[in-house]
Ligand code: SF4
């Protein structure tokens with residue numbers, strides 16, 4: 001049976017989602033709610049309309065296209081009644097100015113493979129491949145598994161980016177078809193999970209240790225470094241010390257927070273959390289140097305930083 005999955009994007013020529021040139025497949029739906037998420041369109045499984053008013057030419061076609069009357073003028077401004085919108089996408093189909101974009105669609109493994117295979121020569125030349133990302137790809141394990149099997153049948157390198165807040169069995173059934181797992185650890189203190197990630201800390205950390213036992217491919221751990229939440233020596237030091245106990249970690253990567261997702265929050269009529277900030281380059285260097293006392297750290301500019309004696 002050909003599985004279908006819910007996605008919100010497929011990006012070609014990705015160079016920061018694993019080795020080489022890759023195609024990244026973005027799954028829609030996540031069960032964490034990281035308040036700094038730069039892909040707010042990834043969180044809900046259902047399709048959503050993004051509206052970019054600066055592109056709108058006021059043609060009114062979307063008003064006519066929406067049978068539910070979700071487009072309205074309020075105080076002279078074009079707005080979408082999100083309670084009425086079912087995400088059918090008909091308004092976006094009529095918008096030639098691309099002010100409306102439907103985020104979320106169903107696709108079969110065959111349809112995604114057609115896109116993936118278009119760039120096979122680039123993967124072969126660069127040592128690249130395919131990365132499943134999101135959202136949380138492990139929340140759609142049957143679709144993810146069939147997609148990975150199809151990739152391996154073509155001899156492609158496969159990777160997944162996961163936040164790990166899933167039953168371990170979801171991850172386990174993907175492992176035989178994966179060359180690389182990029183696992184997010186967003187903090188160590190329980191308060192980071194309680195107030196910012198809104199995910200199950202114990203399950204996430206437990207799954208990481210179980211992965212370390214079960215996975216024979218490359219295991220990388222990544223932390224988005226977000227001021228003022230986890231840009232401290234206490235947080236990054238605690239994570240790095242925990243990672244130092246793993247047997248099969250290939251490397252640890254620290255990724256500075258950025259606020260580039262703000263436009264998407266506005267386009268979805270969702271609140272953007274303004275209190276986070278990007279740690280300075282000097283701060284990132286200090287934190288990487290600290291982590292490198294315990295584990296191998298990877299940075300695209302600095303390369304691999306290894307603990308002394310390793
Ligand atoms: S996606 Fe469908 S329901 Fe929502 S505003 Fe557009 S036409 Fe209306």
Ligand code: SF4
Nearest residue numbers: 056057059060062095
């Ligand atoms: S169809 Fe697009 S350009 Fe026309 S009014 Fe609607 S959003 Fe604006």
